[in-house]
Amino acid sequence: MSVSSPSSSPSSPLTPRTRSRLSRLGSETNIKVICRIRPANDAESRRGGKLLSVELETVVSVCSKEPGLALDFEFDRVFTEDSSQDEVYNESVKLTVEDFVQGYNGTILAYGQTGSGKSYTMMGPLNNSISQLRGIIPRISETIFESCKKRPDLAFNILVSFMEIYMEQIHDLLDPYSGTDHTRFMIQEDKNEGIYVRGLSEKSVTSPQDLELLLNEGLAIRTMSSTQMNADSSRSHAIFHIKLRLVNPTNKSTIKSNLFLVDLAGSEKVNKTGATGHSLEEAKKINSSLSRLGTVIYALTDGKSVHIPYRDSKLTRILQEALGGNSRTTLIVTCSPSTMNENETISTLRFGARAKNIRNVAHINMELSPSQMKEKLEQLEIDNRVQQVYISRLEQELGQWRQGPPLQSSETDEIALRDNKIAELENTVLTMKMENLKVAHEEELKMFKLENTLRRLNDKLSDIELINLNLRKHLIITEKLIESRDNRINKLEQFIANQRMQVQTESESFESKLAHLKDRIDAHEETIPIS
Numbered sequence: 001m002s003v004s005s006p007s008s009s010p011s012s013p014l015t016p017r018t019r020s021r022l023s024r025l026g027s028e029t030n031i032k033v034i035c036r037i038r039p040a041n042d043a044e045s046r047r048g049g050k051l052l053s054v055e056l057e058t059v060v061s062v063c064s065k066e067p068g069l070a071l072d073f074e075f076d077r078v079f080t081e082d083s084s085q086d087e088v089y090n091e092s093v094k095l096t097v098e099d100f101v102q103g104y105n106g107t108i109l110a111y112g113q114t115g116s117g118k119s120y121t122m123m124g125p126l127n128n129s130i131s132q133l134r135g136i137i138p139r140i141s142e143t144i145f146e147s148c149k150k151r152p153d154l155a156f157n158i159l160v161s162f163m164e165i166y167m168e169q170i171h172d173l174l175d176p177y178s179g180t181d182h183t184r185f186m187i188q189e190d191k192n193e194g195i196y197v198r199g200l201s202e203k204s205v206t207s208p209q210d211l212e213l214l215l216n217e218g219l220a221i222r223t224m225s226s227t228q229m230n231a232d233s234s235r236s237h238a239i240f241h242i243k244l245r246l247v248n249p250t251n252k253s254t255i256k257s258n259l260f261l262v263d264l265a266g267s268e269k270v271n272k273t274g275a276t277g278h279s280l281e282e283a284k285k286i287n288s289s290l291s292r293l294g295t296v297i298y299a300l301t302d303g304k305s306v307h308i309p310y311r312d313s314k315l316t317r318i319l320q321e322a323l324g325g326n327s328r329t330t331l332i333v334t335c336s337p338s339t340m341n342e343n344e345t346i347s348t349l350r351f352g353a354r355a356k357n358i359r360n361v362a363h364i365n366m367e368l369s370p371s372q373m374k375e376k377l378e379q380l381e382i383d384n385r386v387q388q389v390y391i392s393r394l395e396q397e398l399g400q401w402r403q404g405p406p407l408q409s410s411e412t413d414e415i416a417l418r419d420n421k422i423a424e425l426e427n428t429v430l431t432m433k434m435e436n437l438k439v440a441h442e443e444e445l446k447m448f449k450l451e452n453t454l455r456r457l458n459d460k461l462s463d464i465e466l467i468n469l470n471l472r473k474h475l476i477i478t479e480k481l482i483e484s485r486d487n488r489i490n491k492l493e494q495f496i497a498n499q500r501m502q503v504q505t506e507s508e509s510f511e512s513k514l515a516h517l518k519d520r521i522d523a524h525e526e527t528i529p530i531s
């Protein structure tokens with residue numbers, strides 16, 4: 001059996017010092033990874049076999065047709081063909097949205113092969129009017145407004161923007177007239193705002209209905225086309241961005257948080273989708289952009305990379321905070337259940353398993369109000385004044401000491417002698433300090449190397465623990481299977497024993513009937529006169 005642990009250990013590009021500083025500011029968490037298996041479509045029901053099975057709520061097993069290839073993948077949660085939109089939202093996404101309203105940045109990403117159910121999960125079915133089928137984004141908007149209403153002490157302001165990255169160009173989905181001048185959109189970074197796209201329109205919303213309307217308007221102009229794998233295939237990465245500003249009117253402090261909801265374009269095997277000409281170019285761009293996302297995830301988790309190539313694509317640059325930064329991130333990997341898509345599904349599950357090792361450090365994004373800043377400044381000024389008083393007292397004492405009674409020449413010589421001695425001693429102390437510093441530096445280097453070795457060992461240990469965990473899970477599953485087989489055997493044995501008893505009873509009754517008949521024949525024969 002193989003297990004899903006990536007070749008290397010969970011790690012992060014942050015140095016231990018930066019990490020500990022960030023940890024003090026916020027909480028460090030792994031990216032949450034959810035797997036969702038969609039129901040088989042018509043073609044799969046007709047021709048494909050069942051590829052995936054889910055024995056536990058967190059493990060999905062691939063039952064490959066290749067002999068000897070059995071893979072288990074562990075995620076934070078696995079949803080099956082029968083899971084509803086409601087379950088997916090409540091059990092995997094709602095918490096991120098509640099954190100978002102508390103001031104944490106959040107990101108929810110859907111990744112998977114074309115036609116595997118990303119848009120269904122994020123938005124809901126196309127042209128849907130059934131409330132239970134609504135996807136994550138419409139449900140999120142309701143939670144946000146409900147949560148904001150529960151905090152009447154704060155004034156809130158919600159802005160949304162909606163963009164797609166199509167063939168590596170940014171398009172504004174809330175401004176159909178933005179035209180073809182894509183150079184007006186620039187990805188920029190700001191100390192307060194984080195990473196954002198300059199030039200993108202932002203619309204203020206005051207109700208879930210407002211937000212849903214904008215979502216649908218944007219979706220209506222998103223680049224879609226029909227492929228052999230999906231009649232309504234999204235050919236772009238769609239990024240819906242919700243900006244929340246919560247202001248405390250009393251002290252004027254502001255909480256600012258950003259939520260990115262990303263429906264990625266689906267990876268595809270061009271020979272399967274039958275893409276040619278322009279569709280082929282689209283597919284190549286989609287695959288190349290997803291492969292850059294994979295490279296970033298690989299670099300974040302291989303435990304070696306110092307440089308993370310976020311700037312290699314627009315998608316990874318925009319998602320920089322979501323991947324290894326200040327964000328609570330959930331990745332939803334979507335899969336077809338059928339053996340017809342075996343390679344694509346295994347590759348999706350591997351992508352999810354690797355991403356699960358990314359560590360983020362999220363913190364509440366709060367800006368102090370002018371009055372809070374003033375308070376802080378005043379406190380600093382008081383501290384400063386206290387220090388100044390202390391310094392002037394010391395200076396006064398020193399002055400008095402310096403002024404002391406007039407000295408005799410023999411006393412001046414004595415003092416000069418001692419001054420020289422002091423200078424000499426000070427020199428020695430300085431030299432010793434330098435020596436100490438050198439030694440401390442060498443010690444620090446050694447410590448650093450030792451820490452590195454320890455970290456590598458720890459990483460190996462967690463790899464082994466992960467493998468061990470998977471093996472134990474596999475063992476549990478196997479034990480359950482054996483137990484269910486044993487039950488079945490017991491039942492069958494019971495059934496056979498019953499059958500035997502029944503046969504025996506029947507044969508005994510048959511024999512007694514036979515004997516009875518025989519007696520009657522004998523009796524009959526005796527009564528017949530011999531002619």
Ligand SMILES: Nc1ncnc2c1ncn2[C@@H]1O[C@H](COP(=O)(O)OP(=O)(O)OP(=O)(O)O)[C@@H](O)[C@H]1O
Nearest residue numbers: 038114115116117118119120125230233234265266
């Ligand atoms: N969980 C589900 N339950 C019922 N139908 C689903 C489910 N997931 C997906 N589908 C259906 O499968 C088809 C493909 O889904 P969807 O368009 O969401 O895939 P996608 O991954 O977004 O594809 P692409 O990358 O090509 O855009 C749609 O008809 C959708 O309604």
